[in-house]
Amino acid sequence: MNIIRTIAVVGATGMLGAPVTKVLKKQGYSVTAVVRNMQKVHQKLGAGMHLFKGDLKDKRSLRSAFADIDFVYLNLSTTPDEKKNEFKTEIDGLQNVIEAAKSARVKRIGFLSSLVKDYSETDWWVFDIKREACRILKEADIPVTIFYPSSFYENLAHLQMKGNRVYLAGDQVTKSWWISAEDYGMQVANAFRKDLESHEDFEYSIQGPEPYNMEEAADIFIRHHPNPKLKKAKAPLGLFRLMKPFSSTIDFQYNILYAINHYDEKFQSEQTWSKLGKPELSLAEWAEKQG
Numbered sequence: 212m213n214i215i216r217t218i219a220v221v222g223a224t225g226m227l228g229a230p231v232t233k234v235l236k237k238q239g240y241s242v243t244a245v246v247r248n249m250q251k252v253h254q255k256l257g258a259g260m261h262l263f264k265g266d267l268k269d270k271r272s273l274r275s276a277f278a279d280i281d282f283v284y285l286n287l288s289t290t291p292d293e294k295k296n297e298f299k300t301e302i303d304g305l306q307n308v309i310e311a312a313k314s315a316r317v318k319r320i321g322f323l324s325s326l327v328k329d330y331s332e333t334d335w336w337v338f339d340i341k342r343e344a345c346r347i348l349k350e351a352d353i354p355v356t357i358f359y360p361s362s363f364y365e366n367l368a369h370l371q372m373k374g375n376r377v378y379l380a381g382d383q384v385t386k387s388w389w390i391s392a393e394d395y396g397m398q399v400a401n402a403f404r405k406d407l408e409s410h411e412d413f414e415y416s417i418q419g420p421e422p423y424n425m426e427e428a429a430d431i432f433i434r435h436h437p438n439p440k441l442k443k444a445k446a447p448l449g450l451f452r453l454m455k456p457f458s459s460t461i462d463f464q465y466n467i468l469y470a471i472n473h474y475d476e477k478f479q480s481e482q483t484w485s486k487l488g489k490p491e492l493s494l495a496e497w498a499e500k501q502g
């Protein structure tokens with residue numbers, strides 16, 4: 212008999228959470244989106260998901276959301292306005308999830324981390340949080356799967372595109388192995404399936420089929436996007452450096468862009484591809500489907 216496995220996704224309305232949640236559903240899982248804002252759900256996820264109102268700050272809501280759930284998948288992010296002595300999503304929220312998942316007897320937690328968090332030439336509090344989150348997970352006494360992705364194609368359409376402009380900053384001296392959230396979602400679905408009976412922890416680096424620097428990626432995106440009016444707009448990173456003392460958002464953008472521009476990303480996903488499947492969707496094909 213084919214047992215349908217249940218997954219709860221926290222962060223399902225996120226830029227990357229939504230497409231991954233849809234793939235998990237398509238792949239035959241029974242998916243419960245744990246969301247704090249029900250109004251966003253239909254627009255982001257469409258119909259066909261189970262919905263549960265829950266908040267990372269509210270352990271009780273998480274415990275109820277995780278009843279009869281096999282796996283919890285976490286699409287969390289740290290935002291520029293998180294303050295030192297206040298609730299931190301990827302630390303305090305994560306700890307609440309772990310506690311709730313253990314008490315609900317969840318079999319495994321999957322967590323979206325990042326590859327560039329290991330960039331060591333800057334001292335940035337967000338990377339400290341992301342490294343700490345992985346340490347907490349590995350010591351959590353519940354099986355975990357951590358995914359470390361490179362850059363997602365989705366950045367181009369959701370973060371870099373405003374009107375008819377695609378914005379970039381600085382010159383990336385290295386290349387990133389860009390990937391679509393859809394291909395990544397397939398790998399997440401396969402990871403839960405393959406590691407079903409195991410009690411081990413697993414870590415996967417997640418990279419796409421072709422390496423590009425930011426400008427090459429923007430050029431391909433613009434060339435293949437259905438909107439013929441799209442144009443590239445480039446700013447020097449120095450401009451962000453000058454303005455960052457005045458805005459936590461610009462400070463955040465400066466730090467992530469600086470790290471991406473300098474992180475010497477090597478291809479390291481052979482094992483992920485052979486176990487979880489090779490990402491197939493090229494940036495050009497993905498761009499053609501936008502608009």
Ligand SMILES: NC(=O)c1ccc[n+]([C@@H]2O[C@H](COP(=O)([O-])OP(=O)(O)OC[C@H]3O[C@@H](n4cnc5c(N)ncnc54)[C@H](OP(=O)(O)O)[C@@H]3O)[C@@H](O)[C@H]2O)c1
Nearest residue numbers: 222223224225226227228266267287288325360361362363
């Ligand atoms: N972009 C890239 O290329 C890339 C590459 C590697 C790794 N990553 C990592 O991917 C992660 C996720 O990115 P994303 O763009 O999908 O993030 P996002 O759009 O900010 O999504 C965050 C999600 O968390 C939910 N959330 C936040 N606080 C919550 C709370 N207290 N209770 C319940 N839900 C809460 C949000 O819900 P609401 O909708 O209600 O706000 C949203 O669904 C980040 O950690 C990032 O570092 C990104």
